Amino acid sequence: MTGQTDFALFLDFDGTLVEIAPRPDAVRVEPALVPALERLRDRLGGALAIVTGRPVAVIDDFLAPARFDVAGLHGVERRVGEAVTGGRPEDHPALRARVPRLQALAADLDGVLIEDKGASVAVHWRLANPDDAGRAETVAKDIAAELAGAYRLQLGKAVGEIVPASATKGHAIRAFLENPPYAGRRAVFLGDDRTDELAFASVNEDGGVSVRVGPGETVAPKRLADPAAVRALLYAWAEGAPMEVSGLPEA
Template identity: 40%
Template sequence: MTPPELDRKSALFLDLDGTLLEIAATPEQVVVPPGLPSLLAHLHHQLEGAVAIVTGRPLAQTDELLRPFSASAAGEHGVSLRYADGTREELPAGIAVPSAWREELEAAVQRWPGVLVEPKPHGFAVHYRLAPEYGNEVWRLVRQLVPPEHPWFHLVPAREAVEIGLRSASKGHAVERLMAHAPFHGRRPIFIGDDFTDEAGMRKARELGGIGLRVAEVFGGDPANVRAWLMEGAQRLDGRSASSIPTGVTP
């Protein structure tokens, strides 16, 4: 599959880890290419603000990674939304993962060297990328904590990780909510992601007349190719060569 050409009516919804950034051993070890924030800011200007980061990370953490770029965004797989005017929305408000679950998992990882618990404002993730041999034990425990019929929380599989998140939120819901507001409304959504949690965002983009692109299928599984495509799109939108893009804007 060939990625589409960006045009002035596009709206970009971009996952972060595994899509814009290479996956790292731990969430804290990701490396942000120096030119990425500038590239995103340039596209944000070209598309009149219709660029959103839709990620499993909390919004504050995302902003810190991409500083000084900040725009519309969805954090924790759609639990937290930020609109173009800065308005924030929590979906739903006032629900947090029971502390007893977190305490039980944190006690368990003491027996599993290399397994990490990543706390988030509305949930948490358990990463076993550094210790895949414990994957089955991790899943056995989280399934005991969160049965399939739980009314508020569910298990979200990820790349060598599992997240306990809110059942009512998804990246698809985030795309739908953002597309209902300016500057996204009336545009063609393009959602790019690499993981299971991105599938809902891709489906919603297609439902709304756009397209969902999997990094593995369209970009060879390489975030550098996603960044290169974004750079090419920025050049095409401006009708200029790479040397015309502002200094520091490189993939």
Template identity: 40%
Template sequence: MPSHAGSADLLLAAPPVRADGIALFLDMDGVLAPMAPTPDAVGPVARRTAALKAVEARLGGRVAIVSGRTILEIDRISDHALTSASGVHGLERRLKDGSIRRGEPDPGVARALAAFKAFAAERPGMIVEDKSVSAGLHYRQAPDQAAAARDLAHLLQAETGLSLQPGHMVLELKTPGADKGTAVTEFMQDDAFKGAIPVMLGDDLTDEYGFEAAAALGGYGVLVGPQRKTAARYRLDDVDAVLTWLEAVAEA
């Protein structure tokens, strides 16, 4: 996991409203869309779609969604507002020309998926998500199963060598070798983003990789949600604040 460098005691200000020279990398859940009881409960919203299209036009295309969701899910929720996208924590990435680069699933993913399904079958409320290159176990609707779910995930990680990625009431075992930080770094090497100042917006621990990558490339992270220890330099309160900020950047 990333170091989460920074102080929880230092109150972070809102990010500057600027457009010239920046590139935006935006997480989905908790940033562009509110958290929901189930992954499928999140859908397109007209304001979000309009804000994404407007800010992409203002930045000359230098905007990408970087999410733990698959690109297919990113497109469904964003209503196909953007071309550039990275899904499954950097394991798949779609470039500006529409081509998709996707890693091969580790053989351990199938083992983890089967174990998660067996676990969920005996526990109402558990949701298993198959992302091909990773397997997710959601316990938002069964919070009393959190400890048992973590124990299972750690056991499977030790058995398979997969990377364990905790999130908001979800545990994901994924093919090693990529994260949101590598996604940001790779996008910044593409012609569409090269030379810009990277700005990563995220809300949970998976986004710390993106914050650190942005900072290493001369940019910064923006934490969305409550103040905590983070590598981000700025903060916004919630999804509504993010959309308001994006709309302001589009008009800057």
């Protein structure tokens, strides 16, 4: 196995490493994924991180017993090794004050789920009928507008998430790259959602390579068809295949 490669690998979780599930707690992690990520991290000198909208603790649960570096909540919280920054709910009183309203909304509308992450709150409407989905989106937009400046609404696939305005996956990736083992490496970021597109832009700007997973318009130069294709690539790399992104299909 050749040891050295010059990039740092940043991986979105839902829709990238795992297939999106009807409920966020119902995703299935393929058993081979965790050991493959661990081997890959070794090959990358430690420069592998999960960059996700989920809380760090939830990623730890999904990938247990392994622990990876994670930027959670779209970069609100970040853990490198044992060092954790950001993500404390008590730092977000204006958002916390509006959570009961969102919970009441979910109680009223069938198939609307609130995922309270402490420093951010996601409203899921994948399981709702179109009318209720529209209502849920409107309320999420209203609350984000009330918090404008400090928070923004990040729209994804049948989900709207109210997140601190300063937090983005792009910022999180840049923050990783400031310190070992990431510093001096070129970012390669794989993501599947429109929430990933801003991070693609900053990765491209910094000389890295972004890879869009699945269909949809993208600023990424490269594309993989689905999470199964992502896993196939990661498994091949974990087994010692040359770690190159230039040969991936054009987006």
